[in-house]
Amino acid sequence: MPRESGNQAAKNRQGSNGIGGVRMEQLEKLREIVNNSDNIVFFGGAGVSTESGIPDFRSVDGLYNQKYDYPPETILSHTFFRRKPEEFFRFYQDKMLCLGARPNAAHLKLAQWEKQGKLKAVITQNIDGLHQAAGSEKVLELHGSVLRNYCEGCGKFFGAEYMQEAKGVPRCDACGGSIKPDVVLYEEGLDGGTLREAINYIRNADVLIVGGTSLVVYPAAGLIDYYRGGKLVLVNKTPTARDGAADLVVQGSIGEIFGAL
The missing domain is CATH 3.40.50.1220 (TPP-binding domain)
Known part of the structure; x- marks a missing residue:
């Protein structure tokens, strides 16, 4: 070619x-x-x-140039999701959902x-x-997509609006299990x-x-x-x-x- x-x-x-x-x-x-x-x-x-x-990660105005306690690639890792879910979901709600975007x-x-x-x-x-x-x-x-989120206990589906409105770590309203966004985190294939x-x-x-x-x-x-x-x-x-x-x-x-x- x-x-x-x-x-x-x-x-x-x-x-x-x-x-x-x-x-x-x-x-x-x-x-x-x-x-x-x-x-x-x-x-x-x-x-x-x-x-x-x-926002993207790597542009001049991207997430790497904003002030957080951890870099985005650390926050958006599988390990961080498991160890610090409160901080993960604070970042997720603030920077990843972007429900007003068109x-x-x-x-x-x-x-x-x-x-x-x-x-x-x-x-x-x-x-x-x-x-x-x-x-x-x-x-x-x-x-993956932020529009899909699933309970890790019973598999129930939750939309992005539920995740945005949740206080603290989102929990399944059916079984109380933790909810994981259907997105590929760092350390995941x-x-x-x-x-x-x-x-x-x-x-x-x-x-x-x-x-x-x-x-x-x-x-x-x-x-x-x-x-x-x-x-x-x-x-x-x-x-x-x-x-x-x-x-x-x-x-x-x-x-x-x-x-x-």
């Missing part, structure tokens, strides 16, 4: 006569790629949802492409459920079935669009190694280690870029 040289990728990132500093030629090239395919897979990360007001232009465009028969699946590292809220149906959530399905979609896609992810969190970031199709597109606000392997690199706001297509 032909790829841009590093110099060509750099050239394709330059220019400011389009949307948000993105050249019109880049938008036209991306539009052409989308228009000419009916087998697109989108693989996205935190940058897709930051434009809906949900889908942005990127979520809506992806749902539109799916309805048009162009997009086969959304593979997301996000846990906010915004893709489904926008209307996407085939969504593979690698890291990804769901094997979801991972295999994601690999299958990526392996069979003609176009893979990767957006809003720094491609540093593994094993999720390694999924693009399974891609064998003809067009790899990276859309992100900052460079990634995979830019040189892409057919098109578009740097900027994914909501503005997708909204302009």
Whole structure:
């Protein structure tokens, strides 16, 4: 599969006569790629949802730069969940639920492409459920969802609203058991079935669009190694280690870029 040289990728990132500093030629090239395919897979990360007001970990305004007694990756670990549930759920309610967030232009465009028969699946590292809220149906959530929470005693389901309104550590209203969010914490493995399905979609896609992810969190970031199709597109606000392997690199706001297509 032909790829841009590093110099060509750099050239394709330059220019400011389009949307948000993105050249019109880049938008036209991306539009052409989308228009000419009916087998697109989108693989996205935190940058897709930051434009809906949900903080990510690693950006300038992200959670790593806010003041907590522990770094987010410690709080969001399986060990911390077991040992310090009060502090875990305080952080979870304050920073992870984000129930007022609404889908942005990127979520809506992806749902539109799916309805048009162009997009086969959304593979997301996000846990906010915004893709489904926008209307996407085939969504593979690698890291789970805050919208699903289950009692560890009897298995009863609880929605995000119940978790948000709980005082202290949420407890099952049926058996009194502890409730665990259906999200993949640090020290926990990804769901094997979801991972295999994601690999299958990526392996069979003609176009893979990767957006809003720094491609540093593994094993999720390694999924693009399974891609064998003809067009790899990276859309992100900052460079990634995979830019040189892409057919098109578009740097900027994914909501503005997708909204302009």
